[in-house]
Amino acid sequence: MKLMLIPALLCGLLHCATQASGVTIESVPGSGLDGFIQTELEETVSLTCTHEATSEDDSELVWLRNGALVSLNEVNKKGPSRVCISPVILDDREAIFTCHLQGNASVSASVVLNVTYPPSLNGSEVVTVEEEATMVLLCDIDAHPQVSAVVWTLNGTEVDLKAGRFSLTNDGLTSKLSTDKVQRSLHEGTYSCMAESPMYGSRDKEFTVDVTDKTLKFPLYPMIAGIVVVCLTTILAVASRWRKIVKCFK
Ligand SMILES: *[C@@H]1O[C@H](CO)[C@@H](O)[C@H](O)[C@H]1NC(C)=O
Numbered sequence: 017m018k019l020m021l022i023p024a025l026l027c028g029l030l031h032c033a034t035q036a037s038g039v040t041i042e043s044v045p046g047s048g049l050d051g052f053i054q055t056e057l058e059e060t061v062s063l064t065c066t067h068e069a070t071s072e073d074d075s076e077l078v079w080l081r082n083g084a085l086v087s088l089n090e091v092n093k094k095g096p097s098r099v100c101i102s103p104v105i106l107d108d109r110e111a112i113f114t115c116h117l118q119g120n121a122s123v124s125a126s127v128v129l130n131v132t133y134p135p136s137l138n139g140s141e142v143v144t145v146e147e148e149a150t151m152v153l154l155c156d157i158d159a160h161p162q163v164s165a166v167v168w169t170l171n172g173t174e175v176d177l178k179a180g181r182f183s184l185t186n187d188g189l190t191s192k193l194s195t196d197k198v199q200r201s202l203h204e205g206t207y208s209c210m211a212e213s214p215m216y217g218s219r220d221k222e223f224t225v226d227v228t229d230k231t232l233k234f235p236l237y238p239m240i241a242g243i244v245v246v247c248l249t250t251i252l253a254v255a256s257r258w259r260k261i262v263k264c265f266k
Pocket residue numbers: 037119120121122123
């Protein structure tokens with residue numbers, strides 16, 4: 017068992033090569049035997065493709081990222097050809113880098129990026145919600161590897177879904193705590209959403225929820241129209257009356 021692990025470990029520590037039919041990709045950091053390169057956001061991955069050229073003219077190389085051509089300058093097309101992913105971004109998750117011979121796409125080698133990242137939870141947010149309105153708190157828990165647990169607390173103790181009439185959903189990317197009808201005594205306070213990453217430890221985000229009085233919503237437009245009509249009538253009445261009064265004085 018131990019003996020079998022040694023080559024794999026060496027491969028991970030040294031610049032490892034992924035090879036198939038004459039084209040070889042070496043990477044820094046090295047890839048595992050399965051061709052996965054372990055990396056994180058903001059890091060740099062460099063890949064070098066070499067070809068055991070049988071004849072000089074057919075040794076031009078092509079790089080693909082998820083099947084799309086990577087543009088290379090002329091010098092870089094002759095082996096060894098080097099591409100650099102710097103910095104690694106979220107979009108590079110599971111990106112497949114393939115190098116093949118210009119003249120024969122079946123002479124190729126591939127590696128896959130395994131980008132790990134923590135859930136992007138931090139800071140705090142102030143949420144103002146009216147009494148009897150709907151409250152929705154969202155937590156972005158997207159991470160690789162996936163978070164192992166998400167815990168919501170209110171004023172420091174775990175949220176009691178039933179007592180607080182909350183509903184909680186989690187689609188693997190977002191954890192959503194919501195309630196249909198906010199009640200100050202039940203829902204005002206400081207919430208926290210904490211996600212546990214097996215690799216990066218726990219991350220959390222705070223929400224300070226203020227519940228305001230329910231505002232009475234008057235039907236504003238009909239009221240304005242009504243006021244305008246009343247005013248106009250008064251003005252007209254005074255105006256017509258004024259004419260009569262003025263006439264008297266003549
Ligand atoms: C491409 O390379 C493969 C593997 O070396 C070989 O079997 C095949 O004949 C080559 N195809 C062409 C069109 O050269």
